[in-house]
Amino acid sequence: xxxxxxxxxxxxxxxTSELIAVIEALIFVADExxxxxxxxxxLGEDKENVQVAVDALREEYENRESxxxxxxxxxxxxxxxxxxxxxxxxxxxxxxxxxxxxxASLETLSVIAYKQPVTIPEILEIRGVQSxxxxxxxxxxxxxxxxxHKETVGHPMQYGTSKEFLIHFxxxxxxxxxxxxxxxxxxx
Amino acid sequence: xxxxxxxxxxxxxxxxxxxxxxxxxxxxxKLGQFAGPLDLLLYLIRQEQANIFDIPIATITDEYxxxxxxxxxxxxxxxxxxxxxxxxxxxxxxxxxLPRDPNVAEDDEIEDPRKELVDRLLEYEKFxxxxxxxxxxSTVEQAVxxxxxxxxxxxxxxxxxxxxxxxxxxxxxxxxxxxxxQMEIAREEVSLADMIKMLRKRIFxxxxxxxxxxxxxxxxxxELVTAFVAVLxxxxxxxxxxxxxxxxxxxxxxxx
Numbered sequence: 001x002x003x004x005x006x007x008x009x010x011x012x013x014x015x016t017s018e019l020i021a022v023i024e025a026l027i028f029v030a031d032e033x034x035x036x037x038x039x040x041x042x043l044g045e046d047k048e049n050v051q052v053a054v055d056a057l058r059e060e061y062e063n064r065e066s067x068x069x070x071x072x073x074x075x076x077x078x079x080x081x082x083x084x085x086x087x088x089x090x091x092x093x094x095x096x097x098x099x100x101x102x103x104a105s106l107e108t109l110s111v112i113a114y115k116q117p118v119t120i121p122e123i124l125e126i127r128g129v130q131s132x133x134x135x136x137x138x139x140x141x142x143x144x145x146x147x148x149h150k151e152t153v154g155h156p157m158q159y160g161t162s163k164e165f166l167i168h169f170x171x172x173x174x175x176x177x178x179x180x181x182x183x184x185x186x187x188x
Numbered sequence: 189x190x191x192x193x194x195x196x197x198x199x200x201x202x203x204x205x206x207x208x209x210x211x212x213x214x215x216x217x218k219l220g221q222f223a224g225p226l227d228l229l230l231y232l233i234r235q236e237q238a239n240i241f242d243i244p245i246a247t248i249t250d251e252y253x254x255x256x257x258x259x260x261x262x263x264x265x266x267x268x269x270x271x272x273x274x275x276x277x278x279x280x281x282x283x284x285x286l287p288r289d290p291n292v293a294e295d296d297e298i299e300d301p302r303k304e305l306v307d308r309l310l311e312y313e314k315f316x317x318x319x320x321x322x323x324x325x326s327t328v329e330q331a332v333x334x335x336x337x338x339x340x341x342x343x344x345x346x347x348x349x350x351x352x353x354x355x356x357x358x359x360x361x362x363x364x365x366x367x368x369x370q371m372e373i374a375r376e377e378v379s380l381a382d383m384i385k386m387l388r389k390r391i392f393x394x395x396x397x398x399x400x401x402x403x404x405x406x407x408x409x410x411e412l413v414t415a416f417v418a419v420l421x422x423x424x425x426x427x428x429x430x431x432x433x434x435x436x437x438x439x440x441x442x443x444x
Contacts, residue, residue, distance in 0.1 A: 028335065069332075078334065086331035097330045103223045103319070110318035126315055128308065129224030129269040139352060169322055170329035183317040184310075 019045065019053045020060070024070075024079075027057075033076025033167065074166035075173060101137070108134035109143060113165070114180045117147040117158035135159065143168060225273030226312040228255060233309075240309060243302055245284055249277040280305060353432055354399070357439050358416050361403040378411055383418040391428055391441055399430075400438040 014022070022043060027034055036054060040047045054077055058070040069082050081089050090096075101109065108131045111123050123131045138144040142164040149155040166173065222228040232251045238244050256270050283301040300306075378386075391397050399419065406412040419441070422428055427444040 029338070031337075080335075081333040083328060083331045086333070089333050093333070097327070100323070100326070106319040106322055107223050107315060110315045110322055113322070114315070114318060126312060127224050128226040128273065128312065129267060168329065169325040170332065171325070178318075178321065180314055180318060183314040183321075 014043075014045075016053065016056070019043070019049065020057050023050065023053050024057055027070060027077050027079050030076075030078075033072075033074045033078040035076040038076075072172045073170060074163045101141075102134070104129075104131070105134040105137050109138055109161075109165075112138070112144055112159050113161050113174070113177060116160035117150070118160075119150050119156040119158050121156060223316075224267075225270045226309060227316065228252065228270070229273065229277075230309060230313060230316075241306060243306065245277070245281050245302060249274075249281045252277055276305070353439055354416075354419065354430065357399055358403065358412075361400070362409065362412060378414055380414055380417060380421075383411075383414045384421055387415070387418045387422055391422070391443055395443050397441040398438055399441060402441075 023039055026039060026042065036047055036050050039045075039054070040050045043050065054070070061068060061070050067082055067085055068079055070077060070079055072078075107127055108123060111126050111131075112118055115122065115126075120131060120135065123135075135144070139146075142162055144159050144165065145162045147158040147160040150158050161174070165171075171177065222231065229248065229252065232248050232255070233240055233243060236244065236247060236251070238248070253274055256274055259270070280301045288298070387397075387402070390402070402419075403412060403415055406415050422441070423430060429442045429444050431440050431442055432438070
């Protein structure tokens with residue numbers, strides 16, 4: 001631990017390689033994706049410099065075909081194992097893939113992801129079936145959050161996806177989702 | 189990791205909903221789950237190998253009604269939404285049977301009674317495909333592992349709390365209050381406005397405020413409810429953040 005401890009006030013000029021090293025350490029110790037903004041604040045560096053260093057770090061991992069990857073997820077940066085190595089990792093950790101969401105929950109989630117902010121009646125309109133229990137599950141799993149009331153009759157609650165949603169599905173941000181119109185060609 | 193298991197799970201690849209009829213009396217059903225009436229309809233249309241833009245409505249309606257009846261016979265709770273769809277199908281079917289209105293000129297386009305249904309099916313199918321995409325993404329994501337827990341995680345971890353967590357904390361306190369026997373003494377009621385004012389003052393003076401402690405200062409249920417509403421209001425209108433060290437832990441109100 002002591003090797004990676006950073007004085008938040010330390011603002012001494014760092015060389016690029018020093019900056020990359022310290023960012024690597026911070027991404028490693030952070031227990032959830034760490035944003036460029038946080039990195040810049042902690043290190044007392046410009047956001048631009050941090051961004052450049054993060055990109056360099058990511059490339060470095062990629063170029064040496066590391067078993068680890070530095071990746072952008074849920075608006076921040078994270079260090080994680082490579083997908084291809086899942087078999088060995090799983091054998092070692094003795095874990096099975098965790099419980100999947102039900103079909104109803106997944107469908108509800110896809111409507112929310114694409115139509116957010118969206119109300120329960122609007123979801124019903126698309127799915128043709130009540131989604132109340134799916135909404136409850138998704139809220140409990142923190143995959144969706146409430147987004148205030150809609151200015152319409154009855155002021156229904158609106159829902160949208162959360163940061164956990166991005167992390168759960170391995171997304172940088174919402175723009176990384178394929179456009180809903182792309183699914184049209186599949187349908188016909 | 190696996191403490192939350194859903195009542196049922198669905199594997200897109202292996203468990204497709206399917207009805208296999210061997211003979212008329214010996215129905216064999218493999219009940220995967222149809223996610224809803226539209227899902228069932230799409231399945232029936234596929235099975236008939238029908239064109240979605242030209243649905244053989246009589247056949248599909250019969251099949252649909254048969255399936256819903258079967259579900260009832262097997263004592264599977266049929267969601268009301270399935271029955272609504274059955275009614276809509278029957279309505280479309282009967283409208284298709286009606287002769288053409290002789291007063292409408294031959295070349296006037298009459299809207300196909302099936303059009304609205306087709307539009308809904310197409311719209312629904314897009315989201316069904318999107319759901320499958322999400323399923324695949326989460327499967328891929330499960331092949332990626334982060335580092336194991338380290339000592340500092342417990343100390344630093346801060347989850348931003350949601351209204352759900354708020355309610356959980358609130359319920360805890362209400363349950364505790366219930367056990368206390370207390371004398372009813374007439375006292376001034378604290379209005380919501382006063383409560384908000386007080387709460388705001390506390391947060392801005394102390395920077396951080398434990399909700400558990402704050403709720404516990406309340407003398408009765410009425411005040412407790414007022415305090416809870418005040419918290420909701422403050423969170424909505426002011427720049428304060430709700431943070432939590434662990435799920436179901438105390439919630440802290442923090443000035444941003």
